Amino acid sequence: MRPREFDHDDVLRVAFDQFWRKGVRGTSLSDIARDAGVQRGSLYNAFGSKEALFLQAYERYAADYLLVLQKALGAGSLRKRLSAFFDLTITNFRSGSPPRGCPTTRGLMELGPAEGDGLDEEARQAFASLISRITALVQDTLSAGAERGEFSGSPAAAALHIIPVTRGLAVLERAFGDEAQLRKIASHTIDLVLGKGTR
Amino acid sequence: MRPREFDHDDVLRVAFDQFWRKGVRGTSLSDIARDAGVQRGSLYNAFGSKEALFLQAYERYAADYLLVLQKALGAGSLRKRLSAFFDLTITNFRSGSPPRGCPTTRGLMELGPAEGDGLDEEARQAFASLISRITALVQDTLSAGAERGEFSGSPAAAALHIIPVTRGLAVLERAFGDEAQLRKIASHTIDLVLGKGTR
DNA sequence: AGGGTATTTGACACGACGTCAAGAATGTGT
């Protein structure tokens, strides 16, 4: 066996950085190869295809991101936890300059189920999986809050409400790029869920 | 002058149908040309570029969609109007088989601000414009409801809350394809905004 | 009828994805 001349994880990191900044369709394997100091053909040999490379890079990101979220949601009052959740969400897709947006949301729209290529069903599942896990995390947080008397509604219903808001924030970020607006919506949503509504 | 051999609007309709089903990046001008019975070069001559063609087709869609929305939001109690709004939203991106999703959300992620090409700022503006107009429409609906005593909160704040939810629904539609879930979230959001929260 | 003008048409350049065969470098068995 001939050994690899590059580090598998390094390539994954370089690749995801590009995918995040320029989108999957907007990033060519030549770009990644140049940036990683690897020949394009080696990428095909090691990962199989552009989509497979993206998926591996994305799974890495998703696992890391979940850990960060989990840590941030583990302390403080329920309000503080929800606040931290939204803050992390917004900070995540306002990172970089220009802001890189939400890779999950963007990926879903770029690679999700398409007519013809039945291939990207696997991609859809990867994105859906991260969203599901985040939903579960938020729901657990709400449940814990309910047990401590900080919340008196249905954790499942509330989580099912919070998640689409965060997905919507990702869309609005890209449409308007107005971080203050995002934070306003986030804080308003927390108020609504916790019971200090628009009334 | 030599007259056009095809109908400008026909091409726009055919093009948007393809863009909607397969995404902008996933639709080639050859596809559109074949489907419209036009030579590819003629499209470049008439519209300039793929993105310009998409933008014209999208503006047509946006104008039509706004009219439909406006009509649907014009009658009934506030609750009925909001319900009609969400229903139309969901029905819109559950249309077709497989469901075509939300062209605005997908377009934003496919064509929004990207590193390098400063060109698609125009596209971003088109998407943002539709979202803004829908926001204004919802806000007006809430204001009218407030005057009639059906709502006692801030129309601006409530609209700013409802819109990201609809954007989030577009994302979840693509991630899970579960229409029942979307409708559940919608009805829950109405309850929250109108004051029957999770409490 | 004829000239000007815009449209059509096909060829071309370029870049991207993906495949393939041939070359190169290492571990392994004798």
Added chain:
DNA sequence: ACACATTCTTGACGTCGTGTCAAATACCCT
């Protein structure tokens, strides 16, 4: 120590998509 098998690397190739250009074409107008 040497040869072999196995994997990685490298460059060439095919295909498809975007966009440009010049030549051919068909119509309107005078």
